[in-house]
Amino acid sequence: MSEISIDTLKTMLANLDDAKKYQSLRDVMETLPAPDLAAVFEDLPAEKLPVLFRLCPKDLAADVFTELTPETQQKLIDGLTDTELKAVVDELFVDDATDLVEEMPANVVKRILGQADPTTRRMINELLKYPEDSAGGVMTTELMELRPDMTVAQAMEAIRRNGFDKETINNCYVTDDSRRLIGVVSLRALVLAKNTEEPIKDLMDSNVVSVSTTTDQEDVSNLFGKYGFLAIPVVDAENRLVGIVTIDDAISILQDEASEDIAKMNAIGPSDKPYFKQSMWDLYKSRAPWLLFLMISATFSSLVIRGYEDALAAVTVLTAYIPMLTDAGGNAGSQSTSTIIRGMAVGDIQPHDLPRILWRESRVALLCGGTLAVCNFVKLLVFDRIAAPVALVVCLTLICTILLSQIIGGILPVAAEKLHVDPAVMASPLITTIVDTTTLLIYFNIAKMLLHL
């Protein structure tokens, strides 16, 4: 593993550049993986970008370009001549070129499409039709297609002739005369085949798992995790092969979706930029609206407390346990919600499981609530030395609030999924607010009953 840090790399490249040692600079860059080189490019001043980029070997240049953030891509494109831009666009895979077109402003898009050759332009326009987060939006059309009646030898010949510009040839897809997908055969199977005259239709696996162009990208990515594929074919409504999604795209999607869920669960509007790439305004925009919304929804808890001011005035010690009770409810609720949300995200839980969810959640809630109540009762009597009836109020509230919180926590994400709202948003932030109000209502009502207030 290259143990050199990106900072050291930056300094080294800057020194070589200052000393105009361009040949050494080129030699060093050639030995670096594209993502590391891209990280260095990210922080270059705009005028240095095209200079260093021209020194990159041609095939590395395209890989580095793909790894750059849209902002840096645009700065770089602005510094390139039309001929240089054409060289880059020709080297890009069609799915990466499509992503680029989606991110750039109109005038840059015009320049890019103007430089792309007609076939590439047609493929880009084709891919632009699909929603960005669907299988159609993330797939590439550069795949290796074979026919069922080819022999292994003919297939290998076809791969040698046409494989160069395919995104992957590790899996080849077998289609019939109407381009309908009928099987998949791995390069491994072709290479290891004992009999090179065997027809592909005997060698291929005809139980091929495919997705439709409209399948959500997260569902597609989960299939990779589940089945261990390297690529999944994408078919249209007539089962005609239109593209493939490769595992490198799936891995990024899974990481991004997990980050997005974690952000939402913690009341943050998601951002696809790394932390230090976000501006103050990005950070503010993703955090302030949620904090504001939650603050305003806390009005309900204030209203409840103000409605029971007399009870609180009569037994002032009740106030002391408000944070403990609302936190216990909030923690119990987010335990359930986050479990269900993650289970749905990875495909372990389906919305129709709701009755089973509620049955499990209520039982575990009673167990947890019971344990907490018993421990707390002892603590209140022995350490806090408060009166037994008040301790009883606190502990009964604890049981009820944990039961209710875990039930609400189980229902919310399933309800969200059915209403086509993002379940992750229902986690910690919203459940805390809901549970606060219900906890306080339970607390004061039990107090009024047991303490005769």
Next chain:
Amino acid sequence: MSEISIDTLKTMLANLDDAKKYQSLRDVMETLPAPDLAAVFEDLPAEKLPVLFRLCPKDLAADVFTELTPETQQKLIDGLTDTELKAVVDELFVDDATDLVEEMPANVVKRILGQADPTTRRMINELLKYPEDSAGGVMTTELMELRPDMTVAQAMEAIRRNGFDKETINNCYVTDDSRRLIGVVSLRALVLAKNTEEPIKDLMDSNVVSVSTTTDQEDVSNLFGKYGFLAIPVVDAENRLVGIVTIDDAISILQDEASEDIAKMNAIGPSDKPYFKQSMWDLYKSRAPWLLFLMISATFSSLVIRGYEDALAAVTVLTAYIPMLTDAGGNAGSQSTSTIIRGMAVGDIQPHDLPRILWRESRVALLCGGTLAVCNFVKLLVFDRIAAPVALVVCLTLICTILLSQIIGGILPVAAEKLHVDPAVMASPLITTIVDTTTLLIYFNIAKMLLHL
């Protein structure tokens, strides 16, 4: 995509089994992907397991076996004869066999190792030496190794001869006479090579990214996301090639680690079982201790409130805003913590970035706090109609608590990382408790000062 649900599948297979239509049963099973078939096996009664398993075609059987949970694997092994067990173990890849040995009780392990052939047994014992969550623990030793002075034709010949039992041949690794890793060459490059007499050393990529046997599995998996590899070679301290980690393992690791972080962030002890596979006791065990710990640590907030009972009695309306203020602090704190934790998990943020983190977090906290304070001040005066000095107390507390929460939220995960404690545990649950106490202290002290209590 096979649109049939696992439940339908179960019913279908059970019907065929009852009707003793074993040939049809076998035919149906043959068309199913191994993970789907494994899902059906999971819910079979113990006595049915070996019966159906015997009907599986041999190569499918090993794949299905690998996908089963350890509990079901053990039930199944108990029902198999020694000869049948040997057939399964021989078909398993060594890394899967090692996982199996790690999960089974001693008597089953003895049976498994007794049936494995000597080479497999030696490889399993070798792999068992590495910690379970290190690169050594997840790697496989069944990789395709080439020599630099082989020609392309000789390399292809070697692959055809030895490739069958390798976990992947899509990437082949080039080693020198002392087995030191010197390069990587893809099967794609070999197949597409124009000149079959070209030596491998000219075709290979010698800038090969490798990891050491002790590298943490999460760091290895992040490299797949970053560089888009299909496999990463693992080397020992002398740079000798000892194994490879493949991308299908990396995807599961990334998903499991994300699930684990989400669980910890929501005060749940992590479990590697899917929701419905966890027993009541599993669920209780993962939730109750955290709830209990958090309840007990809420003692501090009760103490603070009881310490300021006089102030609260004097201005009773102060009580009404306690939940809103502690929630705002908790939400702001978990926004920061979860952002930093996720950033560290995906490698965007390093512990040495702490000063930059604090500088960003304080500025965004002041912006958020300011916005909330202004909105809240208006709301308190206009809607809640409380006195301006009290409103001022609430709003000043809001600014201070958000600033402090986001700073603490930035420090906690970095401190945890430096102390080798899991940062995810520092997220929502712990930060809520810490922030509750500090918020209340700020609140009552500002109240005492401004309201002259």
